[in-house]
Amino acid sequence: MRDAFDTINPIVAFVFFAFALVMPMLLMHPALLGISLVCALIWLFMLRGKKAWGYILKFVLPIMLLTTIINPLFNHAGITTLFYIRFNPVTLESIIYGVSSAAMLASVVLWFACFNQIFTSDKIVYLLGRFAPGLSLVVSMALRFVPLFTKQAKRIAAAQRGAGMGVGGGSIINRARNGLSILSSLITWALESSVTTADSMRSRGYGLHPRKSFTSYRFDGRDALIGGLLALGMLSCALASGFKLISIRFFPSYKTNEITPLFIAFLIAYALTLLIPVIMNSIEAYRWHLSRSKL
């Protein structure tokens, strides 16, 4: 099923991801990190199902392990010394910092995993096209060229095989030479056809009008609603850190802010903001369920 967040305006989606990525980097508070990790994990499992496990085992766990181990080994700041490794103190603070930065990196990588699912190439080209039309054109053309070149390489290979110069036969050196000649004619063809493409673009009026993109996204009421909620979430984060509701210090001694009712309220607001895609998906699923039970 298509993810509900996939259909909203790319600009709003981009702001959401920027928010989700930057907050843990700026404030490595255990509560924020925990919320960010949990929200990213829930959504990732919604997006990729069981395949998320592979991603977690392959990328997230090694990064976390490495960061957790490296910090206490190299960083000897902090006042609570636990034990010594070869005359170097290992402190409680640097262990806590290692675990926190591991959680921060893990949440960044997990949010990027979701980003890769939502931001397909047409959305990236759409977003880039507004700020950098030339670059976005290069990106979209390169994306098109990759499968085109693969196809053309196969065609050239078939023609060479027909002429008795296939990659399949002869000694290794011969095969390599034939492979290189396929590559050579592919490159010549690609360069020459790129100029033809450019001429055809020019004669159709490239550069006369601002660029438009293949998919067009209207900014509708739902986008405005989600954008407003996002703005509220960001505002609450800015206020909370501005009024020192949330603060953290790792060195020389570990110290976090006191837990007040306002702090809890802020955490709930933060969690709800990050859960926007998950909530959207749940509402869609509930609607689907309702309309099915009506039948």
Added chain:
Amino acid sequence: MLEQNAKNVNIASLEAAESIVDERILAAERLRARQEADEKKRRLIRRIVSAVLILVFVPSVVLVGLLEWQDRKYYIVSILIIIFSMAPFFLVFEKRRPRARELTLIAVMVALGVAGRAAFYMLPQFKPIAAIVIITGVSLGSEAGFITGALTAFVSNMFFGQGPWTPWQMFALGLIGFLSGILFNDQIKTKWNLFLLCVFGAFATVGIYGQIMDTQFVFASAQKVTWDMFLAAYASGLPMNLIFAAATVFFLLVLTKPLLNKLGRIKKKHGVFE
């Protein structure tokens, strides 16, 4: 007499017409010369601007980051610096409204780099990306080299997955393309020149790409950056970087001559990037 007159008039008008045509040709030539001079001037300015940006702007941003933001938020500060230092290149490129032929040529080189990374997917780190970026910089100039390098990293990550490493890879590959455009012109004829290019390729992959990517890891995980941390990161990254360097030298040896020939032919035939 009348005939003679008519002939004279004819000759006179012909001469007048010829002189008009001559004048027009002269004017057109003068205009073209002026345009070429303008273009040369603009190119010089652009080169100076990009050199100043990369040699002055980037280090100063790093210094400000180190001195002003002593908040120990190395990770976000370093990512911001990387993005800031890439921005001028993209801005200069967009501002001058590049021609369609330049765009398609750069797109072809980007696609070749991406396809090359995909083709050698089985061998870890053995990829022709850096070699193709270097050859592009050598043949099409430093600006095209930077754009090709940065966009190759960006587009190939659209296939292999974007992450916090994307800006770093973009910057590292872009820098390699930029430097190769500054250090070499496309007259790589002798074996000695090719040798120098290969030395640069090895240095660029280990010293620039590898170093930047390992630095990224230190900034990502460390609270307080120390020299032994950098040393440890570089030492652990060295084997992978050496494989990448070997791949780059290999592909430079194989690809430099044919690719430079083909690109040179396109440049001459169609008058792009001259």
